Amino acid sequence: MSEECSHNCDNCSANCSSRENVIKKLIPNTATKIKKIIGISSGKGGVGKSFVTSILASTLQKKGYKCGILDADILGPSIPRDFGINSNNIEVEGELMKPKISSLGVKIVSSNFLLASENDPIIYRGSLLSGVLQQFYTDVNWGDLDFLFVDMPPGTGDVPLTAYQMLPIDGVIIVSSPQSLVNMIVEKSINMAKKMDIEILGLIENMSYVECPNCKTQIRIFGNSNIEEIANKYNTKVLAKLPIKEENMKKIDSGRVEDINIPELDEAVESLKKLI
DSSP states (O other): OOTTOOSOOTTOOOOOGGGGGOOOOOOOOTTOEEEEEEEEEOSSTTSSHHHHHHHHHHHHHHTTOOEEEEEOOTTSOOHHHHTTOOOSOOOEETTEEOOEEOTTOOEEEOGGGGSSSTTSOOOOOHHHHHHHHHHHHHSBOOOEEEEEEEEOOSSSSHHHHHHHHHSOOOEEEEEEOSOHHHHHHHHHHHHHHHHTTOOEEEEEEEEEEEEOTTTOOEEOTTOOOOHHHHHHHTTOOEEEEEEOOHHHHHHHHTTOGGGOOOGGGHHHHHHHHTTO
16 A cells, blocks of 8 residues: 555555455435535534535525535534524435425435434434434435535544545535634644545635724734635635624524625635536
């Protein structure tokens, strides 16, 4: 096995011992046809990864694309709350689970739908978490989708590893915030994606600044950003720098993410549209 091995044998012609332990990509059920699967990763919690996932899916849905969200943050699911979906059951039709559908038509599957109350904890070991992720992909009738967004859990552990190894992910967007500690951990996520031979579509910096309502000055409450330097270091691009806006936070808290429009995300949305 070469020292440069990415452990992804799909596009490799080398005949080496690692092929004996190849982890094959999961095959969706016959009712599911997904054009592109996009991972949204952060490496660290609390930077707004689920917010970015929800906004990208709802924005593309408004533009006529069919979108779904697989909430892979099994232990800390927040996607249902963003969309105002409060449900403690997953319907089954035949042998397949049915996703919940938002007001605009975004299809969503989350571990919160398995709980009697959304406040109940999920106490699973790593193998169970990975199993749930796999079922959310193979045992759900996703139907026809242009985009399936996978909202990754933070870190570089079992579930992100399972997603990268077993889901046919077409690319990943890394979400960060300006703090230097976050940037260090974001670089770990970038390096993980590279080691797994996953294309990095770009970086999004959330909570980049607050705009003064009077003079429009951008106030960088978390310090100056170095997201451009990180993007250059890893030969990728910055897709967006998102401001903190009180009205957006209120809409999220009330389950109205689909009412939010963020023009700063236009470049990210356009880059995703080009994948179809």
